[in-house]
Amino acid sequence: MSEKPLQLHDGCPQPRPDWVPDDCGPTFTTWVMQGVRPSGAVNAVPPPRRRATLSTEDYVKGVLACDPGVLGRAITLVESNAPAHRRQAQELLAALLPHTGRARRIGLTGIPGAGKSTFIEAFGLHLVGQGHKLAVLAIDPSSAVTGGSILGDKVRMELLGRDPRAFIRPSPSGGSLGGVTRKTREAILVCEAAGYDVVIVETVGVGQNEVAVRAMVDAFVVLSIAGAGDEMQGIKKGVIEMADLMVINKADGENIPRCTAALAEMRRVLHYLRPATEGWKTTVQTASARTGAGVADVWTSLQAYFATGEQTGATGRRRRDQAVAWMHALIEERLRSDFYGAEAVKAMRGEIEQAVAAGRIAPLAGALNLLAAGGVTHERVLA
Numbered sequence: 001m002s003e004k005p006l007q008l009h010d011g012c013p014q015p016r017p018d019w020v021p022d023d024c025g026p027t028f029t030t031w032v033m034q035g036v037r038p039s040g041a042v043n044a045v046p047p048p049r050r051r052a053t054l055s056t057e058d059y060v061k062g063v064l065a066c067d068p069g070v071l072g073r074a075i076t077l078v079e080s081n082a083p084a085h086r087r088q089a090q091e092l093l094a095a096l097l098p099h100t101g102r103a104r105r106i107g108l109t110g111i112p113g114a115g116k117s118t119f120i121e122a123f124g125l126h127l128v129g130q131g132h133k134l135a136v137l138a139i140d141p142s143s144a145v146t147g148g149s150i151l152g153d154k155v156r157m158e159l160l161g162r163d164p165r166a167f168i169r170p171s172p173s174g175g176s177l178g179g180v181t182r183k184t185r186e187a188i189l190v191c192e193a194a195g196y197d198v199v200i201v202e203t204v205g206v207g208q209n210e211v212a213v214r215a216m217v218d219a220f221v222v223l224s225i226a227g228a229g230d231e232m233q234g235i236k237k238g239v240i241e242m243a244d245l246m247v248i249n250k251a252d253g254e255n256i257p258r259c260t261a262a263l264a265e266m267r268r269v270l271h272y273l274r275p276a277t278e279g280w281k282t283t284v285q286t287a288s289a290r291t292g293a294g295v296a297d298v299w300t301s302l303q304a305y306f307a308t309g310e311q312t313g314a315t316g317r318r319r320r321d322q323a324v325a326w327m328h329a330l331i332e333e334r335l336r337s338d339f340y341g342a343e344a345v346k347a348m349r350g351e352i353e354q355a356v357a358a359g360r361i362a363p364l365a366g367a368l369n370l371l372a373a374g375g376v377t378h379e380r381v382l383a
């Protein structure tokens with residue numbers, strides 16, 4: 001930096017930098033301006049405003065009025081595991097219960113890359129175009145660890161995401177009861193109370209989540225793609241046995257012949273399987289989420305499925321069975337967490353596990369000893 005002091009030039013009210021030629025006069029437009037003194041108030045970033053906590057009544061009113069902000073927060077509340085939130089969530093769910101149960105609950109699964117997001121975008125736009133209100137609960141297996149692929153999905157469901165008749169919500173899969181179950185079940189109820197008459201629960205067909213989702217929906221759709229032995233993979237996983245509708249996606253362009261062949265193959269396979277829903281023969285069809293071909297037909301098939309389910313009473317029976325099974329699952333979950341959470345059990349567990357692993361005591365004896373420690377039985381087996 002120059003040592004030269006700033007000069008005041010003739011006719012210039014301000015000092016100028018030293019590299020400004022001395023004789024340039026006012027035509028040279030560089031001036032040294034006085035800096036703004038930080039006052040503390042000018043650039044201070046206001047602290048983030050804390051959102052007012054909502055009363056249960058506020059939640060109920062907001063959800064019933066389908067206020068998108070309140071709906072999102074209500075789902076966050078029911079997803080929370082904090083004891084205070086659980087209490088308020090139970091109050092909220094009890095108040096919403098009379099307004100639930102009226103939606104078509106649809107599970108949709110498919111291997112990564114099968115086109116689920118693209119399909120839901122096309123299918124969802126078709127549904128809202130038909131006057132339906134659609135909620136999509138997307139179970140994201142990676143969300144707990146990485147923050148999930150939610151961003152990518154938002155991009156792929158861009159039009160649907162912006163549509164006021166649709167509500168898209170990623171659902172975390174972490175936690176107990178197969179991860180998804182409680183949170184997603186309760187989120188379905190909240191969406192139904194908000195007036196969504198079709199609820200899609202999306203899972204990536206790579207794990208146990210499909211069984212949990214099958215147990216909370218009326219209809220189960222498996223999205224697959226042609227080739228690479230995909231049909232057989234699905235059979236191995238038992239996913240096809242759970243399907244009411246099979247959709248072979250990406251039936252466009254050069255892929256059409258392969259999809260047609262896969263369709264015939266899948267029909268043959270289905271012939272040997274027991275249908276997932278009594279009174280309904282699992283259907284298989286092709287579609288292209290990209291071109292939209294066959295997407296409306298999937299809704300037509302689902303409507304036929306629901307009409308049959310009402311006629312035969314299968315949908316009602318399934319819902320009643322699901323409710324009872326869910327109650328028992330909750331009891332088991334509670335008993336398990338109370339048992340393993342008990343101090344006496346925690347103190348003995350490691351030692352007994354080691355004894356069983358080393359073959360010093362039989363697994364049955366280990367179980368009886370640990371149960372005795374937890375006060376479940378008095379039958380203690382001496383090692």
Ligand SMILES: Nc1nc2c(ncn2[C@@H]2O[C@H](COP(=O)(O)OP(=O)(O)OP(=O)(O)O)[C@@H](O)[C@H]2O)c(=O)[nH]1
Nearest residue numbers: 111112113114115116117118204249250288289290
């Ligand atoms: N040709 C064709 N490509 C499709 C179709 N549907 C989806 N794709 C493409 O397949 C790729 C995967 O689509 P996604 O919708 O992200 O698939 P996804 O099942 O949601 O994938 P994950 O979220 O990773 O499980 C993308 O590149 C899509 O553009 C289709 O009907 N035809």
Ligand SMILES: [Mg+2]
Nearest residue numbers: 116117118153
């Ligand atoms: Mg996706």
